Amino acid sequence: MIREEDIQKIITVFKDNSSFDFSEYSDKSFKRRIEKILIDEGVSLDRLVKKISKDAKYLNHIKNRITVNTTELFRDSDMWISLYKPLKKYLKHKNAVNIWHAGVSSGEELYSMRIYLEGIGYNGVAHSVGTDISDKIIEVAKKGIYKNNIIANYIDNYNLVKDGLSDVENFKDITHYLISNTKTNLLEVKSEYKKNNDFQILNLINSDYNFDNKFDVIMCRNVLIYFNLDLQNKIIERFHKLLNSNGLLILGAHESIMPPLSNKFENNNNIYTKL
Numbered sequence: 001m002i003r004e005e006d007i008q009k010i011i012t013v014f015k016d017n018s019s020f021d022f023s024e025y026s027d028k029s030f031k032r033r034i035e036k037i038l039i040d041e042g043v044s045l046d047r048l049v050k051k052i053s054k055d056a057k058y059l060n061h062i063k064n065r066i067t068v069n070t071t072e073l074f075r076d077s078d079m080w081i082s083l084y085k086p087l088k089k090y091l092k093h094k095n096a097v098n099i100w101h102a103g104v105s106s107g108e109e110l111y112s113m114r115i116y117l118e119g120i121g122y123n124g125v126a127h128s129v130g131t132d133i134s135d136k137i138i139e140v141a142k143k144g145i146y147k148n149n150i151i152a153n154y155i156d157n158y159n160l161v162k163d164g165l166s167d168v169e170n171f172k173d174i175t176h177y178l179i180s181n182t183k184t185n186l187l188e189v190k191s192e193y194k195k196n197n198d199f200q201i202l203n204l205i206n207s208d209y210n211f212d213n214k215f216d217v218i219m220c221r222n223v224l225i226y227f228n229l230d231l232q233n234k235i236i237e238r239f240h241k242l243l244n245s246n247g248l249l250i251l252g253a254h255e256s257i258m259p260p261l262s263n264k265f266e267n268n269n270n271i272y273t274k275l
Contacts, residue, residue: 002031002034002045006034006045007027007034009045009049010022010045010049010052013053014059014063016053017052017053017056017059018056018063019203020063020203020206021205021206022066022205024205024227024230024231025226025227026225026226026228029226030226033065037062037065037066040065048062063133064135064136064137067133067137070105071105071106071107071108071109072108072154073108073111073154074112074116074158074160074161075108076221076252076253077157077160078269079221079253079270080112080116080164081161081164081165082271083248084165084168086248086271087120087217090216090217090246090247091122091124094124094216095124096127097117097122097125097126097127097217098129098213098215098216098217099113099126099127099128099129099215099216099217099218100128100129100130100131100215100217100242101113101129101219101220102131102202102218102220102223103223104130104131104132104138104141104199105132105134105137105141106140106141106146107140107142107144107199108146108154109219109221110128110141110197111177111194113126113217113219114126114128114193114197115193116161118170119165119168119170119172120165120168121170125196126196127198128196128197128198129197129198129200129215130198130199130200131199131200131201131202131204132199132201133201133202134201138201142197142199143188144188144193145186145187145188145189146186146187147185147186154174154178155174158174177189177190204220204223204235205227205231209238209242214242214244215242215243215244215247216243216244217247217249218239218243218247218248218249218250219250220235220239220249220250220251221250221253221255222253222255223252224251224255225254225255229258233258236257236261240265240274243274244274246274247273247274248271248272248273248274249265249272249273249274250270250271250272251270251272252270253270255270256270257272
């Protein structure tokens with residue numbers, strides 16, 4: 001059983017040996033991650049702390065293990081269906097759109113958005129930024145190549161969105177967007193959906209958000225739930241400053257914006273419009 005002082009040891013060793021500060025992570029979430037790491041790595045907590053303090057490569061490995069990377073193409077189909085009207089309205093007079101996927105993980109959400117924009121008939125230029133704390137997962141996102149055995153879930157997700165937006169005629173069969181290689185058992189996003197994408201390593205907690213432009217859309221789904229309330233509010237405040245007027249902030253189904261910050265947005269099914 002990990003004690004509070006054990007958790008503090010892990011947080012301190014990261015702060016002393018890197019730029020990563022996990023002190024504002026949700027206590028329960030952080031504890032679960034460390035308990036799993038101890039089992040998977042087959043080490044005691046004291047041994048883990050010692051290895052992190054002496055080996056930068058191992059520190060980075062554990063950092064990547066602490067961060068949670070769970071995503072799918074067109075995950076949460078109801079969100080994509082609900083997004084149609086507010087996004088279509090916002091893009092009506094936009095020749096270009098800047099989108100930030102904060103906590104992009106392995107990139108499926110970013111590629112979903114690129115496909116989605118085509119599907120809803122947007123003909124402007126899309127610039128997408130995907131950021132994550134994990135350098136390892138960012139490399140996966142850049143390639144846009146995934147194991148073919150998960151395609152069934154992706155097809156189901158996509159078809160739910162396609163059927164839910166049946167009045168929108170631009171959505172094609174999912175094979176229009178993806179290349180399936182039966183020899184390698186890999187699934188690859190087509191090259192045209194990899195254009196104008198910028199993947200960066202960024203720590204939402206204590207990094208400077210140095211972007212050249214403001215954003216029209218910020219997607220940060222199922223990331224804030226791993227932080228305590230104070231940190232959630234800090235990050236949402238920064239998102240608000242980086243959004244253009246009437247821009248959209250999209251959070252996960254179990255995330256919300258609490259007062260007084262909620263007064264700065266109009267909420268529609270966790271699609272928040274900047275006021």
